[in-house]
Amino acid sequence: MMATSYTLLPFQFGCFQDDEYLIVNESGEFLFLPRKDVVQLIDGTLPPTSRFFDDLRSKQFIVTGDLAGTLDMVATRYRTRKRFLANFTTLHMMVLTLRCNQDCKYCQVSSESDDAYDFDMKPEVAEKAVEIAFISPSPVIKIEFQGGEPTLNWEALTRAVMKAEVINKRSKKTLEFVICTNLTNMTRSKLEFLRDHQVCISTSLDGPEFLHDNNRILRKGGGTHAAFIEKLQSAISICGQDRISALMTTTSDNVDHFKEVIDEYIRLGFPGVFFRALNPYGLAAKNAERLGYTMAHFAQRYEEALDYIIELNLKGTRFVEFFATILLSRILTPFSTGFVDLQSPSGAGISGVIYDYNGDVYPADEGRMLARMGDRRFFMGNIFTDRYDAIFGGPVLQEIVAKSCVEAMPGCAFCMFRTYCGSDPVRNYLETGDIVGRRPGNGFCEKNMAVLKILFRKLRENDDDVMDVFWSWVTRRSVQEVRNEVI
Amino acid sequence: MKSYKGTPKNVKRQITGIICTSQHILLGTGKVLVAPNGIRFPFGYRGVIVGLEKQIARRVPSILLESHDISNFSDGDCVTLSPDGTVSIVWESRSPVNALFLTDACDQRCLMCPQPPGRHNDKTYDTATELLKLLKPQQVEAICITGGEPTTLGGKFIDIMTAIKRKFDHANVMILTNGKNFANFRFAEEFANIGLSNATLCVSLHSDIEELNDEIAGVKGSFHRTTQGLYNLARFRQRVEIRHVISKLNASRLEQFAHFLYRNFPFASHTAFMGMEMTGFAVTNYDRLWIDPYEYKYELARAVKFLHRTNLAVSVYNVPLCLLQQPMWAYARQSISGWKNCYLRICDECCVREKCCGFFSTSGDLLSIRIRPISHKM
Amino acid sequence: MQQRITLLANTATASFNKEVYSHEAVLAAAYHLTGKYGIEVGVEDKDFVAMLIPKGDYSPTEAAMREDLLSFCNDVLDEELRLKLQQKTANLLDVIVRHAFSPIDLRKELGN
Numbered sequence: 001m002m003a004t005s006y007t008l009l010p011f012q013f014g015c016f017q018d019d020e021y022l023i024v025n026e027s028g029e030f031l032f033l034p035r036k037d038v039v040q041l042i043d044g045t046l047p048p049t050s051r052f053f054d055d056l057r058s059k060q061f062i063v064t065g066d067l068a069g070t071l072d073m074v075a076t077r078y079r080t081r082k083r084f085l086a087n088f089t090t091l092h093m094m095v096l097t098l099r100c101n102q103d104c105k106y107c108q109v110s111s112e113s114d115d116a117y118d119f120d121m122k123p124e125v126a127e128k129a130v131e132i133a134f135i136s137p138s139p140v141i142k143i144e145f146q147g148g149e150p151t152l153n154w155e156a157l158t159r160a161v162m163k164a165e166v167i168n169k170r171s172k173k174t175l176e177f178v179i180c181t182n183l184t185n186m187t188r189s190k191l192e193f194l195r196d197h198q199v200c201i202s203t204s205l206d207g208p209e210f211l212h213d214n215n216r217i218l219r220k221g222g223g224t225h226a227a228f229i230e231k232l233q234s235a236i237s238i239c240g241q242d243r244i245s246a247l248m249t250t251t252s253d254n255v256d257h258f259k260e261v262i263d264e265y266i267r268l269g270f271p272g273v274f275f276r277a278l279n280p281y282g283l284a285a286k287n288a289e290r291l292g293y294t295m296a297h298f299a300q301r302y303e304e305a306l307d308y309i310i311e312l313n314l315k316g317t318r319f320v321e322f323f324a325t326i327l328l329s330r331i332l333t334p335f336s337t338g339f340v341d342l343q344s345p346s347g348a349g350i351s352g353v354i355y356d357y358n359g360d361v362y363p364a365d366e367g368r369m370l371a372r373m374g375d376r377r378f379f380m381g382n383i384f385t386d387r388y389d390a391i392f393g394g395p396v397l398q399e400i401v402a403k404s405c406v407e408a409m410p411g412c413a414f415c416m417f418r419t420y421c422g423s424d425p426v427r428n429y430l431e432t433g434d435i436v437g438r439r440p441g442n443g444f445c446e447k448n449m450a451v452l453k454i455l456f457r458k459l460r461e462n463d464d465d466v467m468d469v470f471w472s473w474v475t476r477r478s479v480q481e482v483r484n485e486v487i
Numbered sequence: 488m489k490s491y492k493g494t495p496k497n498v499k500r501q502i503t504g505i506i507c508t509s510q511h512i513l514l515g516t517g518k519v520l521v522a523p524n525g526i527r528f529p530f531g532y533r534g535v536i537v538g539l540e541k542q543i544a545r546r547v548p549s550i551l552l553e554s555h556d557i558s559n560f561s562d563g564d565c566v567t568l569s570p571d572g573t574v575s576i577v578w579e580s581r582s583p584v585n586a587l588f589l590t591d592a593c594d595q596r597c598l599m600c601p602q603p604p605g606r607h608n609d610k611t612y613d614t615a616t617e618l619l620k621l622l623k624p625q626q627v628e629a630i631c632i633t634g635g636e637p638t639t640l641g642g643k644f645i646d647i648m649t650a651i652k653r654k655f656d657h658a659n660v661m662i663l664t665n666g667k668n669f670a671n672f673r674f675a676e677e678f679a680n681i682g683l684s685n686a687t688l689c690v691s692l693h694s695d696i697e698e699l700n701d702e703i704a705g706v707k708g709s710f711h712r713t714t715q716g717l718y719n720l721a722r723f724r725q726r727v728e729i730r731h732v733i734s735k736l737n738a739s740r741l742e743q744f745a746h747f748l749y750r751n752f753p754f755a756s757h758t759a760f761m762g763m764e765m766t767g768f769a770v771t772n773y774d775r776l777w778i779d780p781y782e783y784k785y786e787l788a789r790a791v792k793f794l795h796r797t798n799l800a801v802s803v804y805n806v807p808l809c810l811l812q813q814p815m816w817a818y819a820r821q822s823i824s825g826w827k828n829c830y831l832r833i834c835d836e837c838c839v840r841e842k843c844c845g846f847f848s849t850s851g852d853l854l855s856i857r858i859r860p861i862s863h864k865m
Numbered sequence: 866m867q868q869r870i871t872l873l874a875n876t877a878t879a880s881f882n883k884e885v886y887s888h889e890a891v892l893a894a895a896y897h898l899t900g901k902y903g904i905e906v907g908v909e910d911k912d913f914v915a916m917l918i919p920k921g922d923y924s925p926t927e928a929a930m931r932e933d934l935l936s937f938c939n940d941v942l943d944e945e946l947r948l949k950l951q952q953k954t955a956n957l958l959d960v961i962v963r964h965a966f967s968p969i970d971l972r973k974e975l976g977n
Contacts, residue, residue, distance in 0.1 A: 008954050010961070011950070011954075013946075015939075015943065026961055027750070028750070038946070039946065042949050043949075054696055057697070058695040058743055059750075064698065065697035065710070066710075066711050067975055068975055069697075069710070069711030069714065069715075070711075071957065071961060071964065071971055072714075072715075073714060074961050075961045075965040076718065076751075077750070078961055079965040333753070333797070334750050334753050411896065414893075440897055440900030442900070467796070468796070477798065484814070484817055
């Protein structure tokens with residue numbers, strides 16, 4: 001079978017390490033190639049005898065046969081990866097209150113003081129927001145209660161949950177609830193309510209006490225770790241470990257102690273962790289100098305943490321790093337991953353929205369905070385005064401969509417990781433005054449590229465043990481099941 | 488299927504009937520009696536198979552078989568009696584799976600085809616229809632629809648599948664196909680609308696490289712038509728399985744093929760990697776195709792390991808355990824139809840013979856040189 | 866000499882012969898460094914000239930600046946490659962995305 005010429009299909013490429021380049025295409029496939037082969041490939045002179053030729057055809061980088069047939073396959077895969085668009089808005093976040101019993105040093109949500117009660121969401125507003133949420137065509141509706149500390153506005157929460165359940169009797173969608181809580185204010189009766197209505201608990205744990213209590217402190221002073229542990233045990237016994245997850249926020253205090261953080265999470269029975277880098281605005285920006293660290297530093301520690309976690313998995317402790325899992329799903333599987341923070345077009349507004357105390361709708365919490373500070377750039381509409389299509393089909397969302405497709409953004413369009421990445425238009429606006437933003441010097445880009453590089457280095461090594469662990473995360477099974485060693 | 492040659496009497500055209508080995512008072516229609524000692528008054532039977540020549544009432548069709556052949560029939564088997572004296576068992580009541588042949592016609596010319604295609608003969612289709620009429624629902628656990636390429640029958644394929652839906656919807660129905668005719672959206676829709684509850688389309692695909700696939704399939708354009716067929720079946724949420732017959736032409740790309748399958752057809756519920764049956768075209772094209780399965784055992788293990796990692800079901804068919812890496816034994820199945828399944832003498836010494844699929848009797852001596860009994864249970 | 870690079874005090878300069886390099890490639894490569902440098906690209910005789918001045922908190926040693934400059938030069942070569950690839954495949958990307966969301970007759974489309 002001699003093919004003397006081929007048609008190039010679109011792909012991105014970049015220098016990966018030394019002489020080796022990484023090429024990635026619209027089908028989501030990737031290949032490592034020496035630079036000279038990349039040059040020949042693009043030149044049109046790569047010979048059919050090249051050891052890469054067949055893989056390039058199989059993975060839809062080049063076509064020697066039926067172009068239309070192959071394009072249909074590529075388009076099918078592209079559409080599959082963008083499936084999250086079809087569901088439109090799945091995540092509906094509600095800011096029930098700005099009040100909080102804690103005063104964490106990196107908190108973005110400026111917790112108000114005396115007039116704080118004015119910014120509590122009234123139950124009627126919460127109910128109306130739930131009604132609006134159900135208009136979304138998504139077959140899954142996920143309602144997330146945020147704050148401040150949402151348990152402080154318990155009436156609005158319970159009314160919203162009830163309202164959603166009533167509406168869902170008719171709508172029959174998959175209904176999920178999440179409460180983002182620090183747990184330190186939790187009571188038994190509240191936990192019972194959360195259990196009875198299958199509300200998942202998303203909490204924050206920055207590590208063992210000496211790390212956690214550096215930044216996560218009570219408003220009246222003092223650490224929260226001990227109280228957190230106590231309440232966590234209650235929550236586990238009432239709601240079940242399965243319904244509780246935790247995330248950590250990386251600061252200069254714990255960035256060099258990821259191992260201790262992991263050990264603490266495992267000790268408390270969490271199935272995994274999400275290593276979140278600091279967001280540079282809100283309250284955090286004020287403390288940025290003390291709390292901050294470079295992305296390069298974060299990346300180095302993250303890699304060490306990942307290696308440690310992989311080792312634990314291989315020794316028999318199942319523990320997942322959730323950010324890596326999302327990226328690995330994008331790289332290794334053909335499926336769409338609904339991760340609002342890193343989508344193209346941006347998830348902000350399409351996949352997830354946030355409702356403020358008065359019914360104002362924003363694409364992300366940062367958009368809401370901007371409005372609070374006087375800039376209503378991201379105000380999408382109000383659930384009482386505007387119709388659904390004016391809010392969700394209005395100019396704010398349209399502009400975000402038009403300007404947040406990485407395929408057409410400077411610095412992203414030709415990035416080798418583009419297929420797997422996404423954008424954060426609100427953050428871009430905060431940092432540069434422009435929702436398109438720039439990539440060089442952009443911390444969000446730097447972090448994502450660093451993590452992707454770490455993961456691709458592992459994929460390049462293709463160590464069977466590491467790949468077994470990665471697939472166990474992606475397919476939600478144990479390593480033994482992935483290896484077919486279960487008796 | 489098993490066939491026996493005998494001496495026909497009064498068999499004017501092909502007869503299809505269900506075997507009964509003793510005379511009943513309450514008969515039912517469509518029966519063929521097996522009478523080793525002959526019979527004088529076989530009234531009510533469609534036909535008789537006899538072991539001794541005795542005077543038979545003139546009008547009843549009969550075939551005289553050798554005594555060692557006549558013992559091969561069981562109650563509930565379905566046979567055809569042909570004017571040339573052939574008795575064929577088209578349905579074995581004791582076999583969990585039976586093949587339903589619809590046609591000899593095929594729209595591909597696969598290099599390794601063990602059953603070279605021919606012109607469609609309506610007799611084949613009619614036998615199949617008659618068989619479905621004769622079988623009782625409780626007799627049927629699994630049906631394997633095959634040919635040639637069953638979908639070349641178009642509307643008649645839909646008709647027979649509809650008949651199966653009506654009478655045998657509880658059964659596990661496997662349809663062996665190259666999938667190309669499902670590239671026609673309307674046809675795929677018609678099939679889906681039948682609404683079979685337990686049907687799987689077993690679609691064969693030969694390579695992740697278009698040109699190599701088409702070379703093996705013998706028809707240009709096969710790769711993309713099969714792809715479109717698979718897409719349409721997925722659109723209609725039909726259960727699909729991919730079958731990959733391994734030959735020298737594609738053995739070096741097993742792992743890449745597995746990647747390709749997962750990325751392009753992740754909706755497939757199962758994949759089967761299959762060793763060749765060395766008969767028919769496989770023999771004609773021996774030089775291009777033959778590879779000792781022992782030579783590809785490493786690549787096969789990588790391919791299977793990969794698919795298992797992705798959580799897709801995967802099996803290995805037609806490769807004996809001694810030619811597989813030991814971790815692959817968990818994926819090897821009893822894949823060879825009873826009537827053409829055999830073992831070698833040396834297999835008597837093998838401690839895993841019970842679990843092993845053995846060999847195709849039709850492959851004759853075109854077998855691996857590495858076959859050996861496994862001496863220790865691992 | 867087709868290309869000249871110079872390091873002076875706090876400025877790095879590289880020239881690219883217009884007959885060999887395209888201005889799009891030079892600009893695209895320059896863009897990648899705008900996080901660390903302020904960059905001006907101009908024309909001098911037969912060359913494009915890019916001038917890089919470290920900005921903000923970035924105070925590189927001479928060795929570091931040299932590394933950046935050499936990277937920049939190699940980057941321009943990669944950008945030339947990207948341009949070539951773009952020329953050959955940009956239309957196909959459009960077709961793929963359009964077809965993905967609203968199926969078109971691919972054979973007809975490609976025939977044009």
